[in-house]
Amino acid sequence: MENALRYADEHQDRFTRELEELLRIPSISTDPEYADDVQQAANWLAAHLRSIGLSGVEVCETDGHPIVYGEDLRAGEEAPTVLVYGHYDVQPPDPLELWDSPPFEPTRRNGEGSEEAIYARGACDDKGQMFMHVKAAESYLAEERDLPVNLKFLVEGEEERGSVHLAPFIEEHRDRLDADVVLISDTGMFAEGVPSITYGLRGLTYVEVTLTGPGRDLHSGLFGGAVENPANALAHLIANLHDEDHRVTVEGFYDDVRPLTDEERRTFRGLPFDEADWREEISLKQAKTEEGYGVLEAVGARPTLDVNGLTSGYQGEGAKTVLPAKASAKISCRLVPDQTPGDIADKLERHFAANVPETMHLEFERLHGGQPALIDTDSPAMQAAADAMEGVYGRRPFFTREGGTIPVVADFQNLLGLDTVLMGFGLESDAIHSPNEHFGLGRFREGVESIIRFHERYAERQ
Ligand code: BES
Ligand code: MN
Ligand code: MN
Numbered sequence: 001m002e003n004a005l006r007y008a009d010e011h012q013d014r015f016t017r018e019l020e021e022l023l024r025i026p027s028i029s030t031d032p033e034y035a036d037d038v039q040q041a042a043n044w045l046a047a048h049l050r051s052i053g054l055s056g057v058e059v060c061e062t063d064g065h066p067i068v069y070g071e072d073l074r075a076g077e078e079a080p081t082v083l084v085y086g087h088y089d090v091q092p093p094d095p096l097e098l099w100d101s102p103p104f105e106p107t108r109r110n111g112e113g114s115e116e117a118i119y120a121r122g123a124c125d126d127k128g129q130m131f132m133h134v135k136a137a138e139s140y141l142a143e144e145r146d147l148p149v150n151l152k153f154l155v156e157g158e159e160e161r162g163s164v165h166l167a168p169f170i171e172e173h174r175d176r177l178d179a180d181v182v183l184i185s186d187t188g189m190f191a192e193g194v195p196s197i198t199y200g201l202r203g204l205t206y207v208e209v210t211l212t213g214p215g216r217d218l219h220s221g222l223f224g225g226a227v228e229n230p231a232n233a234l235a236h237l238i239a240n241l242h243d244e245d246h247r248v249t250v251e252g253f254y255d256d257v258r259p260l261t262d263e264e265r266r267t268f269r270g271l272p273f274d275e276a277d278w279r280e281e282i283s284l285k286q287a288k289t290e291e292g293y294g295v296l297e298a299v300g301a302r303p304t305l306d307v308n309g310l311t312s313g314y315q316g317e318g319a320k321t322v323l324p325a326k327a328s329a330k331i332s333c334r335l336v337p338d339q340t341p342g343d344i345a346d347k348l349e350r351h352f353a354a355n356v357p358e359t360m361h362l363e364f365e366r367l368h369g370g371q372p373a374l375i376d377t378d379s380p381a382m383q384a385a386a387d388a389m390e391g392v393y394g395r396r397p398f399f400t401r402e403g404g405t406i407p408v409v410a411d412f413q414n415l416l417g418l419d420t421v422l423m424g425f426g427l428e429s430d431a432i433h434s435p436n437e438h439f440g441l442g443r444f445r446e447g448v449e450s451i452i453r454f455h456e457r458y459a460e461r462q
Pocket of ligand 3: 091125160432433
């Protein structure tokens with residue numbers, strides 16, 4: 001391991017220059033215009049996996065964007081097998097005018113904490129974090145000629161659109177994907193220098209609701225007062241989705257929510273969270289949580305309902321007197337165990353159908369979803385990850401639950417019976433999905449080192 005660590009240290013500069021090559025490819029999975037770029041990113045990654053000496057490298061076509069696979073099984077039957085998952089697709093970069101450097105021209109500059117960082121879409125989520133695993137493997141293969149564990153890479157190109165073709169792929173290739181544990185770096189760490197391992201992720205259900213009134217936009221003077229306005233009506237429906245305690249009013253919404261245990265609440269309270277710093281980082285006047293829950297609990301362990309986009313009527317400059325024909329809202333719910341995306345979408349649909357004004361027609365469309373996940377923190381793999389991070393940061397990581405969603409984590413649990421270790425290195429200030437996404441070079445280095453240490457520690461512990 002020492003040789004691999006030294007190799008990683010010596011080659012850090014080349015590693016990050018290679019990452020920049022991948023970051024130049026605009027692999028935006030949600031926009032069909034970029035399909036060629038997504039394919040190109042997959043090809044680039046496959047070529048790279050071959051170049052570091054992995055075998056069985058393949059760009060596997062799906063009904064959507066391809067999945068890249070590669071492995072090294074030379075550690076043999078005695079050694080455990082680690083399945084590394086990541087995604088090479090990225091979110092759209094808009095609004096473009098808010099970027100200080102173009103999103104697909106990776107640029108190095110000093111971020112808030114004066115740490116040098118790479119600015120580019122995908123720098124943190126997830127090209128940068130995924131690539132740390134590739135470089136950790138390379139460090140072993142180049143320096144020691146073998147790995148302490150068997151390693152399999154599964155890197156997909158559709159995470160940002162809900163991993164729609166991944167579950168069937170996993171089912172079809174269960175033998176090839178057989179492993180002892182899944183290792184993912186696609187989450188956050190508590191703070192700079194404060195490592196954490198994520199043991200819970202929220203799920204997601206995403207829908208679009210459209211109310212249609214008249215058959216066309218109308219003059220609001222000629223018709224206003226006699227025609228019910230879909231924008232007014234949708235606003236009313238949305239306003240009633242929460243009560244005064246900020247709880248969701250959809251019938252049965254909380255039925256399957258697993259309550260927080262006293263121990264979990266103690267753990268949440270024990271985290272070194274500074275609400276004032278958190279507010280300042282997002283320029284927020286005041287936090288607003290469901291009655292009875294703190295910020296970390298609300299984000300990590302309670303379900304939500306949020307409007308993500310709202311469209312109706314005239315959106316241009318100046319005034320236009322119009323009574324819009326339709327109004328629509330993109331709405332997503334973050335879910336916690338044991339809620340499921342399908343059931344919550346059913347409940348939402350029933351809620352809207354029961355409350356739509358008689359004057360209007362309702363359309364309810366399901367976009368995508370993902371199951372929530374909770375992972376046992378006592379497993380050998382979790383403890384190996386904690387040891388590995390302690391080796392790098394000089395302190396034991398905290399175990400946290402995070403509010404984001406990685407749909408495949410529950411799929412690995414349900415389809416393959418595999419636990420996942422979420423060893424993340426992102427910071428909230430990295431601005432994933434936002435303009436000026438970046439990833440600190442220091443954290444890239446710490447990530448590679450943590451992964452190198454994980455493999456050795458896990459091989460010993462298993
Ligand atoms: N890597 C994120 C999820 C994440 C980020 C989890 C930080 C925990 C901490 C992932 O790429 C993502 O953005 N997921 C989407 C879900 C998907 C179905 C579109 C999300 O959470 O919105
Ligand atoms: Mn991600
Ligand atoms: Mn993402």
